[in-house]
Amino acid sequence: MSPSSEIVIVGGGLAGLFCALKLDRPVTVLTVTPLGEGASAWAQGGIAAAIGEGDTPEAHAADTIAAGAGIVDPEIAQLIAEEAGQRIDDLLRYGVPFDRDLEGKLALSREAAHRARRIVRVRGDLAGKAIMAALVSAVRSNDEIRIVENWSLTSLRTENGRVTGVTGAIVGGRPTTIPARAVILATGGIGHLYAVTTNPVGSRGDGLAAAALAGAVLADTEFVQFHPTGIDIGRDPAPLATEALRGDGAILINGLGERFMPKLHPDAELGPRDVVARGVFAEIAAGRGAFLDARQAIGARFPDLFPTVYATCTAAGIDPTIQPIPIAPAAHYHMGGVKTDRDGRTSLAGLWACGEVASTGVHGANRLASNSLLEAIVFAARIADDVNGEIVPSSVSPADGDATAVAALLAPDTPAMMELRRIMSRQVGVLRDADGIASALAHLRAIDRDRAAPQALRRMAIAGLLVASPAWARHESRGGHARTDYPDANPSLQHRTILTLDKARAIADEAAQHVIEAAE
Template sequence: MNDSPDPIDPDALAPLSWAGVDDIVIVGGGLAGLFCALKLSPRPVTILSPTPLGDGASSAWAQGGIAAAVGLGDSAEAHALDTIAAGAGIVDENVARMMTAEAADRVADLLAYGAPFDRDLEGRLQLSREAAHSERRIVRVNGDLAGRAVMGALIQAVRRTPSIRVLEGLTAEDLVTEGRFVVGVIARPKGAARPVRVIGRAVVLATGGVGHLYAVTTNPQEARGAGLAMAARAGATLADLEFVQFHPTAIAVGRDPAPLATEALRGEGAVLVDASGRRIMAGVHPDLDLAPRDIVARAVFEAARDGGAFLDARDKVGERFPTRFPTVYAACMEAGVDPVRQPIPVAPAAHYHMGGVLTDASGRSSLDGLWVCGETASTGAHGANRLASNSLLEAVVFGARIAEDILGLFPAAPANLRAALPGLPASTPADGAAAAEIRRLMADHVGVVREAAGLSLAIAGLDRIRRAARDRDTLNMATSALLIAVAAERRKESRGGHFRADRPDADPALAHRSMLTLDDALAHLHAPLERAS
């Protein structure tokens, strides 16, 4: 039985003269990758990005901001405790405390790189509050523009740093390995007859998340799990794959990806209501609309299924909407919804993956020579349910930690004062029909609410697509989706972002992280008795 497309013949690879073998190769042009590259300066770095920097990065779409205990009366310990509480019992507490303790320094770094965070008249950072935070600690830009503004600042910083070479229009497809050592990346430019091989002293995967494996998502098309699949095929250990966070307030106007109504709206007092105007969260959780995201997402899911769910900001935001939340306002108006005078139709959408490639506190994977950061990684900081605005924080904390670790292993080499190369056209997406089927299977059976029969259907369908794949993008999508579905079937309880309708309660015996390899997952396919238990 054929398990995947024909392997790439190393002798058929086109040479790539643009990258030197002494470079650190960073795969991905989002916040984690760019921040890591800047922290590695003046060490030579080559960044591979499938699109022009910023265009395909989920980081640029982040609206809320970055969580950091920088306000009066707040503390890194309080931030850590909120993170641990939101993570539903499986957060690595040492990692959470480390991350929150370094938050203020990383915000200072971003300010130094030019991030235009909001300040009050006295020059202090303006802070907002989001769900499950005990304090106002979200550092933001103009209400809902944090991701775009921070990415813009970092892109400018990268462009003017001579030690960083940017190769745009190259889509990574596989890792190059020698035994357990990762020594490079195989990537393909659009329309190229042959892929190219980029070799380096170390490889950093920062390829983003898995949201586009789902039919409804707030993530860009590039967030389809490529890094996860590449690392899995190379033999890396993966962790917590079953925990997918669904944002409860994607704007339900039929767009793909779905525009997002930031959680900061609920922090300002906007409320969730059903078609009859009844508050959705009344009687569901004492924190009402600021309850943890998994709880809010399930309540919105039920309301949307039963007639409609809406975010009503008319009373608390009202006429301030266009200036307070310009991104959300523009998305609503484009769809014919005036949020100043109308409730916004919303539905849950795949938004963030708590799982990923297992790393330690320095961002090292289980494979020598491979570091992983951003949403591609599973550091243990998020547990089963990410605390709002901790994603951008984790990206910069671990981007910096990886840079420090690599610089300690490979003393800085002189840069060649290289200019960024001209961009290449964006690479082609996966097979359209196969991609659509993957997204439908994931949305129908591995979504907000899951159960055994649906997971089995998804696993069978995804494995069929994986084995029939004839291009690397389809193979990577199907492999990542299959790994998530298998992890969801194996966790026979409900916890955080993983809810099993047939196992609705948490099992204290399962209050620990899950580990998985591709070999484990494929073996699971042939163990029907274990799967049915």
């Protein structure tokens, strides 16, 4: 690659590609996976948008606020709800084949905690794949967008408090630094910090760790959403049984054939994801197992309505038209991330963030279903407008590079990485307590302090610290953060968490003292 670029986007998922297209100027996109193969392509449910008859942005925002367990920023919830229709129109112009009804209108489905049918989908469970295919085609035909694939971020370059470039490498290659006038982080989430996850191996929290190491302010990082219906067939990542199945009437049962959600929430299977995930977890912990049963609600229509889930099940020897699907909670989405304002600006000049790596304030403690793809495109567009207004175009061209895929694979997990993932799942997972979190923090802090540790492992440990430290400090249960030793919400803690890496390390050191005292 050439040594500089006007604008660099780190991440080739929905947020990164949508932002590149909206910039409409020279830009370099660096992506850790071949284009179109990241987590965005795996999204099944769709995009939430209040575009149906009788629905309103205000109602969508209200559902978002209710799901977020008291700490959603109401202005941001209203903002993304109001801009949803425009962004859906953008995707239609890029060629996304959203489902339509017999009158040619966009077909809308319902998902958990939505009070209206407002989810636009593609063939039931193919939204992510179809959206990414359309965007990849648009990007590859745009001469102003340069794509560099299999490129892994290691750090952000800063000068006098401003981000001035990125450092990383083609997987297996030598590290290089690319100076840039604007850096946009769109690196995705942290699900691969957990042993059971729906996220690909690239979701190790590299973007979160890099921003934290550069001094960025973070928010709400203790809140991790566990999807209740990861398909439990021993695969890593765990395949996902989309929530739309429950929206279409599938139920949750245990190994005795008993429904268990009606006694846990008035909306039963369509309750908030954190409630449903804990219900599934409890059945598994009790030895009864948990299953998604679509036999009556969907039955023989399963292959046509949900082809991705059907193919996954049949490959594992399960026929979901006549058999319940074994499930387990899987780390799915990170509500927290790099704190941004309404235009995607972070606390560091020259750095913007969008998609799952960002914390905009819209998700609170528990993301509303199908708001993630919406948040990604709304903020990608807002960042493009903001960068276009701030960065005056110069003569710099996008960085040179081969836009074809590099023959390299993302490095697989080492034994130390697998141990870190197991610790996160056991001790900072669906259910948490002080002793478990403190023990995890001691392990993560030891890796963080070890300058001889492999850099990829150390970045994972830093990302883990950013989740576990505020989880230890938040003495309550709220949304995706459930403490068995503090099972109730504390009204005095009904606020967002604001964090830096230095503060996270200080909390970890305090927790280490807890471990010492507990052992005495």
